[in-house]
Amino acid sequence: MKGLVFEHNLARFAASRLASVVGGSGRGAAVGPLHFTDVEPPELPGPRWHRVHPILAGICGSDLSTVDGRSSRYFEDVVSFPFVPGHEVVGTLDDTDARVVIEPVLGCLARGIVPPCAACSRGATGGCERVAFGHLAPGLQIGFCSDTGGGWSSGGLVAHEAQLHRVPDELSDDDAVMVEPTACAVHAAVAAGAEATSAVAVLGAGTLGLCTVAALAQLTRPAWLAVGAKYDHQRRWAQELGADEVIDPEQLVRAVRRRSRSLEASGTLTGGADVVIDCVGSDESIAQALRMVRPRGRVVLVGMPGRVSVDLASLWHREVTVVGAYAYGTEEIGGLVRRTFDVAMEVVAVKGLGRLVSARYPLDRFEEALAHAGAAGRRGAVKVVFDLRARGHFRGTRPSTKGPDS
Amino acid sequence: MSPRPGFVLEVDRSTPSTLFWHGEGYRLEKLPVGSRVLYAPEPVDALPDPVGAIRRALDEPLGDAAPLRSQLHAGMTLTIAFDDVSLPLPPMRGPDVRQLVIEQVLELAAEAGVDDVVLIAALALHRRMTDAELRHALGARVFDAFAPHGLLWQHDAEDPDQLVHLGLTDQGEDVEINKRAATSDLLVYVNINLVAMDGGHKSVATGLASYKSLRHHHNAHTMAQSRSFMDQHRSELHSSNWRMGRLIAASGVKVFQIETNLNTDTFPEQFRFLQRREWEWTARDRAAFLASSKALEATPDRVARSIFHSIRAPHKMSAVQAGEVEAVHARTTENVYAQQLLEVEGQSDILTMGLPYICPYNVNSIMNPILVACLGLGYFFNMYRGQPLVRAGGVVIMSHPTPWAFHPGHHPSYIDFFEQVLAETTDPAEIGKYEEAFATDPWYIHLYRTGNAYHGVHPFYMWYWCAHALEHLGSVIIVGGDRAAVRRLGFKPASSMADALEMASDVVGRDPSITHLHSPPLLMADVR
Numbered sequence: 001m002k003g004l005v006f007e008h009n010l011a012r013f014a015a016s017r018l019a020s021v022v023g024g025s026g027r028g029a030a031v032g033p034l035h036f037t038d039v040e041p042p043e044l045p046g047p048r049w050h051r052v053h054p055i056l057a058g059i060c061g062s063d064l065s066t067v068d069g070r071s072s073r074y075f076e077d078v079v080s081f082p083f084v085p086g087h088e089v090v091g092t093l094d095d096t097d098a099r100v101v102i103e104p105v106l107g108c109l110a111r112g113i114v115p116p117c118a119a120c121s122r123g124a125t126g127g128c129e130r131v132a133f134g135h136l137a138p139g140l141q142i143g144f145c146s147d148t149g150g151g152w153s154s155g156g157l158v159a160h161e162a163q164l165h166r167v168p169d170e171l172s173d174d175d176a177v178m179v180e181p182t183a184c185a186v187h188a189a190v191a192a193g194a195e196a197t198s199a200v201a202v203l204g205a206g207t208l209g210l211c212t213v214a215a216l217a218q219l220t221r222p223a224w225l226a227v228g229a230k231y232d233h234q235r236r237w238a239q240e241l242g243a244d245e246v247i248d249p250e251q252l253v254r255a256v257r258r259r260s261r262s263l264e265a266s267g268t269l270t271g272g273a274d275v276v277i278d279c280v281g282s283d284e285s286i287a288q289a290l291r292m293v294r295p296r297g298r299v300v301l302v303g304m305p306g307r308v309s310v311d312l313a314s315l316w317h318r319e320v321t322v323v324g325a326y327a328y329g330t331e332e333i334g335g336l337v338r339r340t341f342d343v344a345m346e347v348v349a350v351k352g353l354g355r356l357v358s359a360r361y362p363l364d365r366f367e368e369a370l371a372h373a374g375a376a377g378r379r380g381a382v383k384v385v386f387d388l389r390a391r392g393h394f395r396g397t398r399p400s401t402k403g404p405d406s
Numbered sequence: 407m408s409p410r411p412g413f414v415l416e417v418d419r420s421t422p423s424t425l426f427w428h429g430e431g432y433r434l435e436k437l438p439v440g441s442r443v444l445y446a447p448e449p450v451d452a453l454p455d456p457v458g459a460i461r462r463a464l465d466e467p468l469g470d471a472a473p474l475r476s477q478l479h480a481g482m483t484l485t486i487a488f489d490d491v492s493l494p495l496p497p498m499r500g501p502d503v504r505q506l507v508i509e510q511v512l513e514l515a516a517e518a519g520v521d522d523v524v525l526i527a528a529l530a531l532h533r534r535m536t537d538a539e540l541r542h543a544l545g546a547r548v549f550d551a552f553a554p555h556g557l558l559w560q561h562d563a564e565d566p567d568q569l570v571h572l573g574l575t576d577q578g579e580d581v582e583i584n585k586r587a588a589t590s591d592l593l594v595y596v597n598i599n600l601v602a603m604d605g606g607h608k609s610v611a612t613g614l615a616s617y618k619s620l621r622h623h624h625n626a627h628t629m630a631q632s633r634s635f636m637d638q639h640r641s642e643l644h645s646s647n648w649r650m651g652r653l654i655a656a657s658g659v660k661v662f663q664i665e666t667n668l669n670t671d672t673f674p675e676q677f678r679f680l681q682r683r684e685w686e687w688t689a690r691d692r693a694a695f696l697a698s699s700k701a702l703e704a705t706p707d708r709v710a711r712s713i714f715h716s717i718r719a720p721h722k723m724s725a726v727q728a729g730e731v732e733a734v735h736a737r738t739t740e741n742v743y744a745q746q747l748l749e750v751e752g753q754s755d756i757l758t759m760g761l762p763y764i765c766p767y768n769v770n771s772i773m774n775p776i777l778v779a780c781l782g783l784g785y786f787f788n789m790y791r792g793q794p795l796v797r798a799g800g801v802v803i804m805s806h807p808t809p810w811a812f813h814p815g816h817h818p819s820y821i822d823f824f825e826q827v828l829a830e831t832t833d834p835a836e837i838g839k840y841e842e843a844f845a846t847d848p849w850y851i852h853l854y855r856t857g858n859a860y861h862g863v864h865p866f867y868m869w870y871w872c873a874h875a876l877e878h879l880g881s882v883i884i885v886g887g888d889r890a891a892v893r894r895l896g897f898k899p900a901s902s903m904a905d906a907l908e909m910a911s912d913v914v915g916r917d918p919s920i921t922h923l924h925s926p927p928l929l930m931a932d933v934r
Contacts, residue, residue, distance in 0.1 A: 251825045258822055263849045 003153025017069030026374020057151025058088030086151025126327030174354030217242025426760030452722030469730025528613030607651025784871030808887030
């Protein structure tokens, strides 16, 4: 069995950071602590666990941060080495051959912690207080835990039955691999608290940004949904998935100003959008979000930020609420409490989000795959995945430069 | 020796390359054999005694107006309005003609004991002038006498307390103008006439009006029906302004109009080759062209812009007339035509033009893509009487770098117009649905009133200015422009004149007739 393993090696970690700075995102794979090597299938941790053989496993922004040595040191105690990355997974169950997607958060149930923490009791597994404890090694998710394996391995992974979601036949594998990022987007859309009268601005139109647009368009239908998208294909996708206005990110503040008929003071709009959803997570994007959210409005951080430097004076003065939106669990939508993954599967099906899968690579071409994912926007791609169906054979599409209707 | 009239050159094999303006620079282009090049008449002679001519004009007014001195008396309110920074182009060497005229008016007012005098820059919806620009236009003596005492105003079309609604014309057009001007015992308007569109009733009815009033004639329909707006008798823009002007007069507003003609002596000595015919270039002209071209190639855009905007034109006053608005303007227009008209036989398939660095709306500023379109299709295309220089369905080829660049302080709403409106449609009739949102946007209004920004609606006017040309033409090509910006305008980018002519052949065939408008200096084609 072959797989990609991420080891704890500070020197290589530093080298990967340097490589990504010089060569661009995803380039850390060539010199960093990620290896393509023989892996043993992980042991089943308990009786209600199942072995899963990945079919497709996506490359996420947080994976790229890890590979590039850019992830925050905050995560040091909530991961365990060595681990096999890959938490966006569609696979088959070892015992029944059923197709499943993995809800990767390793909450109290998976960890055998009784009684569960307050968050898990509420069904908010993304907020689990025990991700570093219990009978499993620390790991906030499958794909960051040394005991469970991850999607980037032909040796498969193990998942607790609470983490498994059967994939309906009408969803393709491409659709299914988009369920996990879509679940993040659904959670963000709910966390946004937008209403039908709201003006919502989304910063960033990579996978998370586009899935968030799709989730907002389907679940909330705000009065105005604007997206800052850098590349042409992203603009076409955002338009198709339900955005009312799609513009260059640099123009987004002006578009929000026009819409809200704000004045400006100190480079900040006096009014602004009711909600700004930041799917980038950089200093610049957070600062831009604060510039264009209205007083007492809400900024939702969906893209994973690290250490940032942002002037928070306007946040204080304008009483802006900044919330993180990580992972999933359950959501209250229209008075009903539903599992986020169930809602995400509906969004994926309705919006056809499997079409966002732009390229597939075999594991042994991981350096190319990660470089492609790191430059996805520039290369006309959205989601890049590992394809574990035909081992060692590249079945991937070439990076598409065409949009949704091509 | 009297100045030579304009000239139509037919290009043959021995014709030297033709100079095309290209923003903050210029190029030499080899036009196909058989092309016509239109050269402007040489500048008419300046008045030998401009101050004396002004005094005579004030003492011997045209129409039924009484001499100015007889209309001035102690205890009256006098308002002197004057054209803003959009005239003349380029800004003229001091003393500016406004200074010369206003000083004479003020002398007469002082002699008559008038002490309630206010000066108003007739901005309409243009940007406020800076103190330096006002000082240049009025001269230090006038500026220092009025500005520190709050007696030098800039018309504010968004201050309801400064406006008065005088009524509706017989066509239902609102006439709302500056209250101080309308309620003064006498309003003296000081105009600079560079092109035939300027002056007449347009001075007060446009220059001192509000958006509510301006929207009646600054719209796609009116502009498309102004053929051209350099010919007031075939210009719906002027018809509307004339209706308004007559209503202003009928409302009891006493206007004493002073109009000045400037000659077309446009460039200072070091750039003299720009207004000479290429085959008459001296060795010094050729050296100046080569040296400046090479220097500009190596100069950053910002620096080149700064160099060109520091040019002060040697324009001189060639005529001045004062009195009743329509009588004065008839004389002024005669003078403009006498100086600028060039008889041209028939239309051509292609009209080429080199666009310079400046137009009325980017003095000391950036020529953004919307202004490029307006200068080419609004102004140059309309420099005709009779019929356009290019046939219906023909092609205009303009040469300009057309950078995707805007002055954020002067043209904030232009940025939004370019990003939002033109991204959706370039049809002047279609963009109107966005107009009110821009016109009433509180941020644009704030910047117009307190900063140096054009009004929020102004980019719409620039695009309406192009309405006639856009309706008339089959295609518009810009040579050497930023490709993305050119496409956003709805035009086609070409990297060279040869490419542009090749592209034009798709529209007008492979053996088109070509006319090149060699301007500035300004010329107006009388197309038979």
